[in-house]
Amino acid sequence: MPDLASLRFKNRMYYVLLAAAGLVALAGLYAVHMMETHGHIISGMNNQIVWGMPHVFAIFLIVAASGVLNVASIGSVFGKAIYKARAPLASLLSIAMLAGGLTVLMLDLGRPDRIIVAATNFNPTSVFAWNVVLYSGMFSLVVVYLWTMMERRMNPWNKAAGLAVFVWRFVLTTGTGLIFAFLTARQAYGSALLPPMFIVLSFAWGLAVFHVVQANIYAWNEKALDPDILRRKKNLLGVFVVGSLYMVATYHFTNLYFAHQSGFEHFILRDGGIYPALFWWGYVVLGNLLPLLLIYVPGLGKSKCVMLASMLVIAGAFALLYVFIIGGQAYPLSIFPGYQASSSFADGQIGSYQPSMYEVMLGLGGLAIAFIITTVSVRVLNFMPQDKPYISD
Numbered sequence: 001m002p003d004l005a006s007l008r009f010k011n012r013m014y015y016v017l018l019a020a021a022g023l024v025a026l027a028g029l030y031a032v033h034m035m036e037t038h039g040h041i042i043s044g045m046n047n048q049i050v051w052g053m054p055h056v057f058a059i060f061l062i063v064a065a066s067g068v069l070n071v072a073s074i075g076s077v078f079g080k081a082i083y084k085a086r087a088p089l090a091s092l093l094s095i096a097m098l099a100g101g102l103t104v105l106m107l108d109l110g111r112p113d114r115i116i117v118a119a120t121n122f123n124p125t126s127v128f129a130w131n132v133v134l135y136s137g138m139f140s141l142v143v144v145y146l147w148t149m150m151e152r153r154m155n156p157w158n159k160a161a162g163l164a165v166f167v168w169r170f171v172l173t174t175g176t177g178l179i180f181a182f183l184t185a186r187q188a189y190g191s192a193l194l195p196p197m198f199i200v201l202s203f204a205w206g207l208a209v210f211h212v213v214q215a216n217i218y219a220w221n222e223k224a225l226d227p228d229i230l231r232r233k234k235n236l237l238g239v240f241v242v243g244s245l246y247m248v249a250t251y252h253f254t255n256l257y258f259a260h261q262s263g264f265e266h267f268i269l270r271d272g273g274i275y276p277a278l279f280w281w282g283y284v285v286l287g288n289l290l291p292l293l294l295i296y297v298p299g300l301g302k303s304k305c306v307m308l309a310s311m312l313v314i315a316g317a318f319a320l321l322y323v324f325i326i327g328g329q330a331y332p333l334s335i336f337p338g339y340q341a342s343s344s345f346a347d348g349q350i351g352s353y354q355p356s357m358y359e360v361m362l363g364l365g366g367l368a369i370a371f372i373i374t375t376v377s378v379r380v381l382n383f384m385p386q387d388k389p390y391i392s393d
Contacts, residue, residue, distance in 0.1 A: 010220070018375060021368045028365015031358040032107040043359050048351035049329040054108040056321045057363030060205065061101030061370060062176060063198055064317070065094045066138075066169040067206020072145070073169075076162025082229050085385045087162070089217075090210060091146045092377050093370075094169075095139065097209070100370035102135055104362055127178050134172045141165050150381070173199045180328075187264040188328030193254060197247040201317070204240035208313035211237065213374065215307045217384065225303065234306040238295040241313060245288045248320065264331050267350075268323060275327040278319045287316010326353055 035043060045052040068090050075084025106115055123129045145165045148158040177195030184190040211233065218225055252269065255261040268275050291309035294300050330351040377383060 018372065021371045024368035025365050025372065027361045031361035034358055043356045044354045049326060049353045051325055051329060053355040053359035054104050054362045055325055056318060057366050058101045058104040059321055060317055061097040061366055063173060063202045064205040064209050065097035065101060066173045067202030068093045068210050069165055069169045070203055070206055071210050073162060073166040076159055077166050088146060088149050089383045089385060091142050092374060092383050093210060093213060094142050096370040096373035098138060099373060100366040103369055104366035107362060127175065127182050131175050134175045138168055138172050141168050170199060173202050185333060186328050187331050187333050191251065193251045197251055200247045201244045204244040204313055205317045207237050207240055208310040211306060211310040217378065230303060230306060234295050238292060241288055241291055260334055263334065267331050268327055272327060275323050279323045282319025283316045286312050287319055
């Protein structure tokens with residue numbers, strides 16, 4: 001049992017961490033104020049690259065919010081006890097990250113008040129309008145799902161709620177992928193592989209986030225995770241990392257097969273400067289190969305190695321999204337295949353982009369919001385996994 005001095009120290013540290021996260025969130029709001037007052041000209045975004053660094057943060061948070069629910073689904077839908085014990089924490093993380101990601105998206109609109117127009121004038125032909133329904137539905141279903149887990153008289157409805165969340169999160173991640181798949185005005189997008197690719201990516205990213213949060217909760221409470229549970233969860237992370245790497249490779253190999261996409265692939269994979277470096281070193285090596293070594297090499301796979309592997313998977317996710325979102329916009333659309341096109345509107349030119357501190361502040365503000373929701377909820381309610389934790393010697 002921790003002594004009184006240790007409890008007081010942890011209590012002070014809790015409020016210090018909460019205050020620091022609050023300052024980061026306020027910095028994000030300040031960035032929004034500056035961009036709304038001075039316009040997006042103070043950001044690195046321009047007429048060609050209209051989705052910048054905030055979208056990298058937002059898409060990661062939204063995709064990971066869907067993927068982290070895989071932990072809950074394995075428990076509620078498929079009846080695996082060790083995952084069912086972690087379903088409340090996974091659901092909380094989903095709500096927190098979805099809130100943080102959507103906050104970044106809404107505040108990056110330039111006119112956040114225009115969200116009211118999108119909500120009250122539904123356009124069934126717009127994939128963005130579909131996502132308004134999908135995000136709202138996800139919030140509602142996960143809240144109901146949490147209710148069925150934490151209220152005893154609602155327990156009989158738990159499996160039905162878990163199945164609804166299981167289906168809805170697939171639909172939501174498909175909708176996120178369709179935002180890009182239906183966007184034919186960019187050379188990088190317009191592929192039917194994007195929705196399933198985002199679904200598989202969500203598995204790895206969500207489980208990596210869950211590992212990091214769970215490890216910190218156990219460390220804060222001076223407890224250790226049972227080695228058997230750690231082994232099963234780290235092996236699952238390895239399977240998801242392999243699956244995500246396979247889907248990304250399939251996406252690029254498919255593009256390379258088509259002659260009109262070869263220029264874009266050479267740009268992303270070889271000639272694009274920062275983009276090939278981020279893809280190969282950031283995503284492939286640091287975000288996939290090194291985590292797989294930490295997970296599967298004999299003698300490794302311990303708690304600290306799994307924690308490091310999960311953090312590297314998250315870092316690789318940001319690298320991939322930067323390449324996919326920013327690099328996909330930087331490469332010009334081939335309007336007339338086989339011909340060169342140029343005009344005063346920058347047709348045929350590689351777009352330039354340099355993230356501004358305001359964009360980074362806004363993105364970090366979304367992470368801070370997710371952190372605040374998670375830490376406050378874990379302190380106020382009991383989201384600690386309910387299996388018997390392993391006590392190390």
